[in-house]
Amino acid sequence: MSASVVITGTGIISALGMNGAETLDAFKHHRSGIQPIQYLKTRHKDVFPCGEVKASNDDLAQLTGLSPNLSRSIYLSYHAAREALSHLHVSRLSGLRVGFISASTVGGMDRTEQYFMSSLVDPKSGDVRDTRHHDCGKPTDFVFRQLGLKGFVSTISTACSSSANAMMMASRLLQSDRLDVVIAGGVDALTQFTLNGFNTLMIVDQKQCEPLDRDRRGLNLGEGAAYVVLMRKESAEELDLSAICHLSGYANTNDTFHQTALSEQGNGPFTAMTNALKKAALQPGDISYINMHGTGTQNNDLAEGNAIRRLFHPDYPPLSSTKSFTGHTLAASGGIEGVLSALAIQNGIIYPNYTFQEPVDSLEIRPETKIRTDKAVHHVLSNSFGFGGNCTSLIFSAS
Amino acid sequence: MIRKPIYIQGAGSISAQKTWDKTFLEDKFIKHSGNRWLCQEPDYSEWIDSRAIRRMSRVLQQCNVAAQLAMKECHLECPEAIIVGTAMGCLEDTWSFLSKMVHHQEEMLSPTAFIHSTHNTMASHLALHFKSFGHNCTFVHRNISFENALTDAILLLEEGEVSKVLVGGADEVTDISFDILSQLGQIRQVESVNSVPIPTNVSGWIAGEGASFFVLGNEQTTASYARLTEVGVYSGFDIEEIKQLAGKLLATIIPGKTIILAGHNGDASEDKITDEVLSKGNGQAPIFKYKTLCGEYGTSSSFALWMAAHMLKNQIRPTNSGFKLVENSDLDTVIIYHQTSQIHHSFILVERC
Numbered sequence: 001m002s003a004s005v006v007i008t009g010t011g012i013i014s015a016l017g018m019n020g021a022e023t024l025d026a027f028k029h030h031r032s033g034i035q036p037i038q039y040l041k042t043r044h045k046d047v048f049p050c051g052e053v054k055a056s057n058d059d060l061a062q063l064t065g066l067s068p069n070l071s072r073s074i075y076l077s078y079h080a081a082r083e084a085l086s087h088l089h090v091s092r093l094s095g096l097r098v099g100f101i102s103a104s105t106v107g108g109m110d111r112t113e114q115y116f117m118s119s120l121v122d123p124k125s126g127d128v129r130d131t132r133h134h135d136c137g138k139p140t141d142f143v144f145r146q147l148g149l150k151g152f153v154s155t156i157s158t159a160c161s162s163s164a165n166a167m168m169m170a171s172r173l174l175q176s177d178r179l180d181v182v183i184a185g186g187v188d189a190l191t192q193f194t195l196n197g198f199n200t201l202m203i204v205d206q207k208q209c210e211p212l213d214r215d216r217r218g219l220n221l222g223e224g225a226a227y228v229v230l231m232r233k234e235s236a237e238e239l240d241l242s243a244i245c246h247l248s249g250y251a252n253t254n255d256t257f258h259q260t261a262l263s264e265q266g267n268g269p270f271t272a273m274t275n276a277l278k279k280a281a282l283q284p285g286d287i288s289y290i291n292m293h294g295t296g297t298q299n300n301d302l303a304e305g306n307a308i309r310r311l312f313h314p315d316y317p318p319l320s321s322t323k324s325f326t327g328h329t330l331a332a333s334g335g336i337e338g339v340l341s342a343l344a345i346q347n348g349i350i351y352p353n354y355t356f357q358e359p360v361d362s363l364e365i366r367p368e369t370k371i372r373t374d375k376a377v378h379h380v381l382s383n384s385f386g387f388g389g390n391c392t393s394l395i396f397s398a399s
Numbered sequence: 400m401i402r403k404p405i406y407i408q409g410a411g412s413i414s415a416q417k418t419w420d421k422t423f424l425e426d427k428f429i430k431h432s433g434n435r436w437l438c439q440e441p442d443y444s445e446w447i448d449s450r451a452i453r454r455m456s457r458v459l460q461q462c463n464v465a466a467q468l469a470m471k472e473c474h475l476e477c478p479e480a481i482i483v484g485t486a487m488g489c490l491e492d493t494w495s496f497l498s499k500m501v502h503h504q505e506e507m508l509s510p511t512a513f514i515h516s517t518h519n520t521m522a523s524h525l526a527l528h529f530k531s532f533g534h535n536c537t538f539v540h541r542n543i544s545f546e547n548a549l550t551d552a553i554l555l556l557e558e559g560e561v562s563k564v565l566v567g568g569a570d571e572v573t574d575i576s577f578d579i580l581s582q583l584g585q586i587r588q589v590e591s592v593n594s595v596p597i598p599t600n601v602s603g604w605i606a607g608e609g610a611s612f613f614v615l616g617n618e619q620t621t622a623s624y625a626r627l628t629e630v631g632v633y634s635g636f637d638i639e640e641i642k643q644l645a646g647k648l649l650a651t652i653i654p655g656k657t658i659i660l661a662g663h664n665g666d667a668s669e670d671k672i673t674d675e676v677l678s679k680g681n682g683q684a685p686i687f688k689y690k691t692l693c694g695e696y697g698t699s700s701s702f703a704l705w706m707a708a709h710m711l712k713n714q715i716r717p718t719n720s721g722f723k724l725v726e727n728s729d730l731d732t733v734i735i736y737h738q739t740s741q742i743h744h745s746f747i748l749v750e751r752c
Contacts, residue, residue, distance in 0.1 A: 042505060043503065043505045105517060105518065112497065113501070116501045117501055127489070128581070128583055129435060135539070136539040137486070144635060149635060152632065153634045153743075154540045155538065157518035157541040158535070158536060170556070172554045176402075178400075192499060192505065196508055197446065197516070252534045252536060253533065254523065255532075256526050256527055257527075259514050260510075260514055385515055387519070388524075388526070388535075389523050389526060389527070392521060
């Protein structure tokens with residue numbers, strides 16, 4: 001039996017709010033963060049509603065105390081990581097092997113876009129130093145140093161499953177006794193690059209998205225960051241920290257079907273969920289709630305729905321897609337939904353879909369439509385599936 | 400502290416040297432001119448379906464063939480896990496989509512470049528190519544991306560759920576990225592003519608690229624190259640702390656039986672740090688500056704690991720012109736040390752098996 005890995009802290013910033021409390025408040029009042037674009041400069045401003053963090057870069061600089069003109073990902077990442085660590089001052093980490101594992105698909109692409117746009121107008125006008133923010137590791141390194149950490153740092157990029165893999169990697173490094181404490185999760189800021197990229201695939205909804213609905217039209221993009229603080233149970237006891245929950249299961253698989261689509265029967269998702277249950281030594285019937293990947297695209301919801309049917313039929317646990325509140329935050333989504341899963345266990349909450357009318361014809365799956373607080377939440381299954389067939393499922397369990 | 404024996408069972412590389420057909424090991428080293436060294440490439444159509452090639456960027460083709468080379472050596476058809484490290488990802492497709500987006504003011508864009516621009520394109524392409532349903536991950540942390548990928552592979556093999564892992568490092572240099580790096584002053588401004596070894600004590604480095612892949616497994620076979628015994632990555636420490644950590648590692652050197660492949664990149668200020676850290680080895684082992692062969696790129700340590708594997712198996716050592724046999728077959732250990740920008744320092748230890 002491998003060591004039990006617990007979560008002692010969480011941090012989250014998304015369209016729903018600047019921290020965990022604001023996020024839960026949004027769910028309690030059934031308030032979606034998906035709104036017309038306010039901050040991103042794009043010609044699609046009035047076309048696609050998005051889940052933007054409700055703050056400009058200047059606001060974020062002020063909020064975090066960081067210098068202006070950093071990439072948006074840095075602000076989001078630092079803000080959420082700091083909240084995750086707020087229960088544990090960095091000075092208490094001395095003598096421990098600490099790691100920071102973040103996830104990103106765009107890095108500081110917003111700054112690279114600025115450079116490309118200005119140098120297009122006048123080759124001499126762009127500031128090439130903007131591109132120093134470009135790579136995915138840059139925000140991670142910046143936050144790592146800003147938090148005063150040294151030791152192990154890494155960035156994972158597996159499209160929309162990135163931060164789920166960051167948490168999984170963290171857990172494995174803890175179980176193998178290579179690290180004592182890991183801050184793991186991910187970040188992605190909304191950029192022109194991603195909005196236009198997803199638009200070329202014609203999977204972006206021009207209205208509020210409706211995941212799992214028969215008439216779903218696509219996804220809404222979002223942005224944000226979220227991190228959890230993970231450690232072995234004994235370390236938490238030694239540090240006198242209480243566990244919010246533990247990360248009991250995980251699995252990473254590849255669907256091996258297509259670069260941008262899942263197989264209709266959801267082979268990768270099915271194996272990821274099955275293996276995560278096995279890792280946690282749980283049966284499907286033990287799951288209290290499934291936080292689905294549920295992007296709202298035709299392909300994802302059908303494939304994921306089929307995989308869930310294969311595994312859970314006929315006794316489905318309550319399930320929903322919180323992306324109908326946050327938008328799809330790409331590399332951050334596994335982190336955001338991981339934090340939501342931890343908060344679900346801590347507060348006995350099951351999140352709803354923002355809207356739901358009719359189930360997909362071939363599926364019986366009906367998401368919750370109202371927040372539920374009527375039952376204890378013991379085990380949450382959180383799915384994160386991405387382009388390139390990257391599928392990761394995590395299981396969070398009450399301690 | 401690798402807790403189970405892990406062997407390099409297959410190795411494939413495409414680099415600025417002729418690694419793909421291994422004439423690199425026999426002939427004189429290829430001397431490049433200029434400050435951007437491109438890969439010596441095979442005819443990819445012999446390896447990849449011609450319709451597929453058209454949709455693949457250079458780095459994707461390099462990954463594909465380097466992975467095929469590694470797998471062929473150990474007769475592996477489908478790896479149980481695929482892990483890739485890439486510092487910068489699929490740059491050609493990223494710049495392509497970004498440029499078009501800016502030029503066409505966010506209109507009339509096609510999805511192809513976007514689809515191939517994501518960092519996980521390489522690992523997922525390999526999963527599709529080899530029909531590998533298992534663990535699939537991509538690490539993108541600057542000059543330790545490949546080391547992170549190795550760490551993931553080591554964990555998998557220690558956990559015992561798989562017995563063979565395909566792991567590699569890949570990065571490409573493109574026109575736009577070379578231009579940006581030049582403008583940032585990172586690329587050497589003076590022309591380096593036929594430069595092995597690279598002249599040192601100037602500012603800036605030479606841009607390189609490449610893809611090197613390995614099959615790692617728990618079993619030692621007659622085909623195994625070497626045993627991977629340590630991957631140590633230290634981030635965020637000051638130079639004195641790094642020297643202490645390096646000192647512990649380098650203390651294991653047995654004189655006469657160890658060679659260090661060091662990541663000097665020719666930039667005077669970077670190399671000063673590299674020298675300082677390696678000085679903790681007290682000159683007990685000869686140092687070869689491997690980037691004089693492949694140029695500087697984030698995952699260049701994967702090229703060094705390919706070299707180390709062949710040095711140990713064939714008992715050869717690099718000189719300034721080519722490889723020579725090691726006297727008395729005395730080479731037991733190769734230590735790879737890679738650092739850039741002084742934030743991340745990595746050591747990879749490989750031993751004869």
